[in-house]
Amino acid sequence: MSEKKSKGFDTKMRPAGEMYVWLCGMGLASGIIMVIGLLWIIVANGVEVFWPRPVYQVKMTDGSVVAASIVEDREKKVAEAGGDFKHEYKLFTGNKDVGPQFRYVDHDAIESMDVAEGIWMADREGSGKAIFYPVELTLADGKTVSAESPEFKAELQGVIDAAEEARHQAEVIDKGVIRDYAAENKELVFEIRLLQNNNPDERKDLQQMDELYKRINMLGADAQDQRAELMKEYDELASRGGPFAQLMEIHDRSTTLFKEYEEYFIESDALKASIKTTTLRYKLIDGTERSYTAGEILNFYQPNEFGFLDKVKFFIAHFWMFVTDSPREGATEGGIFPAIIGTFVMTVLMSAAVMPFGVLAAIYLREYAAQGLFTQAVRIAVNNLAGVPSIVYGVFGLAFFVYGMGSWIDSGAEDPMAVASWSIWLIVAIVVLVALLVLAQEGLWKTRTWMPNKFRQQAVSGLSIVFIVLLGCLIYYSPFFNGFFADRAMLNEPTFGSGGVLWASLTLALMTVPVVVVATEEALAAVPRGVREASLACGASKWQTIQRIVMPASASGILTGLILAMARGAGEVAPLMLVGVINHVEELPIDASYPFFHFERKFMHLGFHIYDLGFQSPDSEAAKPMVFATTFLLIVLVVVLNLGAILIRDHLRKKYATGTF
Amino acid sequence: MATVTATEPTLTEHTAPSPDPSYIQVKNFSFWYGSSQVIHDQTFSMPKQKVTAFIGPSGCGKSTLLRCFNRMNDLIDGIHHEGDITVGGESIFNPMLEVISLRKRVGMVFQKYNPFPKSIYENIVYSLRVAGRNKKSELDEVVERSLRNAALWDEVKDRLQDSALGLSGGQMQRLCIARAIANQPEILLMDEPCSALDPVATGKIEELIHQLKRQFTIVIVTHNMQQAARVSDRTAFFYLGKLIEYDETQKIFMNPEKPQTEDYVSGRFG
DSSP: OOOSOOSSOOTTOOOTTTTHHHHHHHHHHHHHHHHHHHHHHHHHHHHHTTSOOOOEEEEETTSOEEEEEEEEEEEEEOTTTTSOEEEEEEEEOOOTTTSOSEEEEEGGGEEEEEEOTTOEEEEETTTEEEEEEEEEEEOTTSOEEETTSTTHHHHHHHHHHHHHHHHHHHHHHHHTHHHHHHHHHHHHHHHHHHHHHHOTTTHHHHHHHHHHHHHHHHSOTTOHHHHHHHHHHHHHHHTTOTHHHHHHHHHHHHHHHHHHHHHHHHHHHHHHHHHTTOEEEEEOTTSOEEEEEGGGEEEEEOGGGOOHHHHHHHHHHHHHHHHHSOEETTTTEEOOHHHHHHHHHHHHHHHHHHHHHHHHHHHIIIIISOOSHHHHHHHHHHHHHTTSOHHHHHHHHIIIIIIIIIHHHHHOTTOTTSSSTTHHHHHHHHHHHHHHHHHHHHHHHHHHHOOTTHHHHHHHHHHHHHHHHHHHHHHHHGGGOOOSSHHHHHTTOOSSSSOOHHHHHHHHHHHHHHHHHHHHHHHHHTSOHHHHHHHHHTTOOHHHHIIIIIHHHHHHHHHHHHHHHHHHHHTOOHHHHHHTBOSOOSSOSBOSSTTSBOTTSOBOOHHHHHHHHHHHOSOHHHHHHHHHHHHHHHHHHHHHHHHHHHHHHHHHHHHTOOTTO | OOOOOOOOOOOOOTTSOOSOTTSEEEEEEEEEETTEEEEEEEEEEEOTTSEEEEEOSTTSSHHHHHHHHTTGGGGSTTEEEEEEEEETTEETTOTTSOHHHHHHHEEEEOSSOOOOSSBHHHHHHHHHHHTTOOOHHHHHHHHHHHHHHTTOHHHHTTOTTSBGGGSOHHHHHHHHHHHHHTTOOSEEEEESTTTTSOHHHHHHHHHHHHHHTTTSEEEEEOSOHHHHHHHOSEEEEEETTEEEEEEEHHHHHHSOSSHHHHHHHTTSOO
């Protein structure tokens, strides 16, 4: 092209608004920077926890010596020095049983800082990390092994492994057989309490008799005189007959039950005792000697001797432990496995609850309802639900699910806590009835026209009729329903009447319904009119069109809604606090004991765990790194769940691509 | 629903007289979208196993009338009609008539090809599946017959399980025709079936229409004057919701009675 000015073209002309591309780019850039910054803080801080740091021998100017790793080197403003900055270290000194784990030391106060050659670190059950030089190991048979001897490490590792094995066996017994015992015994305790409740006049004496029974069982084998005395008193009460005889009968059963399981108790106790038979004597860096039960040491390592590969191994091992262990010591040590499982189960349950609900509602709203003022109002109302603070859902969940439905399941309509009488149940029943009638009608209708596979269709309609009859019975009997766990509820041991993972999931499902409804509606609206008309013109009914054409074509959009709902639900904390989250659980909502799914149980949740660690922990310094690590895992979990949904979505998208429209 | 027996293609010449000259009857029919009337009190009838073409400028109501024959307009809110339309003497607005059974007798091909995002095979058998007919042998037979009738069999017989969306525009439209005739309807409505296609594909479809009219009564809406002249036996010219002239195609194009018709077919307006 020539530089010569052409008469026809205005070369000075520029398209209007071309520079706005920079503005748009800046918007995106700041978004990316924020996301990367946030992720960086979380990942860096969360991952750092598991990376071994070198341990220094720190000599103070006042003459004291500590072994410590540097957590942070920071500036602080000193008021007296006219606003000057001073540098200080935040040191991790461990040895919680001796003094504070963390210390802040000014740079000025440190005389020298050298790498502490050959120093050991160990995780201990009950007292956190120890930093020490080993001296001597006393084995169970009284043999001692000096730290200098070449087999010292092997011996110590042997002790740790043996203790680990014993601990594991004891746990198997405790969580298996002894839990069965506890469950059966609990039933007996309930019987006793029920008996006392049912006989208010004799309650006091019954309590006394129960007390006597407990005292007799507590007595050692040598206290024969005292036993005879108590037995006499007990027999006297028992001979009164009536409820007393019943109580004695229960006590007899309790004794038999205990005898049955006695050997396991003994075995478990013996295993636990075997852990405590070894002792490790060690020296702190300032020379003081201490001893600790060697069996309670979980692992040991020499961080200053680590090569890079050792560090990586250590990192992986500790990270794995964090993911698969239960929390210990106020959650500052150990792992977060129960929280991962709790979050996972809750999110999956929530998705299972919110999907059919939200999708069906959206289908009605978009496909069936006449588009008018009312529909628009409903749509706006649903959208606005997304703006209700989540804690409000928590309160609602507590009132409706926990106190309402939960108490109803526990003790029926008579319970004063249950939502006023059975009218609610009637409404629920009518909704279910309508749903079943629709299904039954479909089944009956199909038998008339659909000749092949006739048997299956008849079975469907037959079953539906049975369901309807059963439901009728349920409705009829509901005012007289006394709950499945009435006895426990009466003794303030609610089953479903207190928070649990089921109620938490339903509460969150309610909270995320707007997300699913909006996304589904968008997806349905995006299905081109052409294919709908084609389907109808082929003689398909409206429902067949929705089921066979519209739903598959909008499946990917619907799943996008689910992904958004999951992300919102999994990260939510506030409502969960009211409907079933707690900071430590012994039992997971899914385990190997019948019936495998225990959705009435309380659960741990990663989001709540973060809050609990950060603000409720007895040792906030120790908990701080765990906050980041937990956050990191929560993000990983959400990403994993989302990736699953995204994979399904992409699969569907490929399958039902409506590319030509 | 009346059972539809497969009419075997006969060797009748297309000039043969129709077995039922007033098969589809429109009686004093008016139609409104909301308060605007788009069809004004029309009465006429169409013969069986012939091709009737509707021509006229945009907005004259020809597509609307076409979509009344299988009650596709039911989907739109705020419509109403007066008068009646009968097919073989039966009213299609009979309140006892399930619209699905009407649509089984009256197939439709749309302006823009709209195959389902499914395989070619599933597209064809869709109308059978929704009617609850799932027997493999029957479906296979229907697929072959429909595709052969739609002159598409040789092109797709080796990839019946491939997505229908991988076909070319012309093939997709013929697939839509195959889909529309799979369930053996009596009437085939075509709403500007070639307006999105190139001349070669258009030629194929026109040829197809010639073949199909031996079995089906075809009503076609078109903007293409030559097409109407080529494919139809009778032509109806609509203008502003009124049937201006309706006669043998040859007469409409060669020797129309009304000046408006002449202006339109000769390209002076429209």
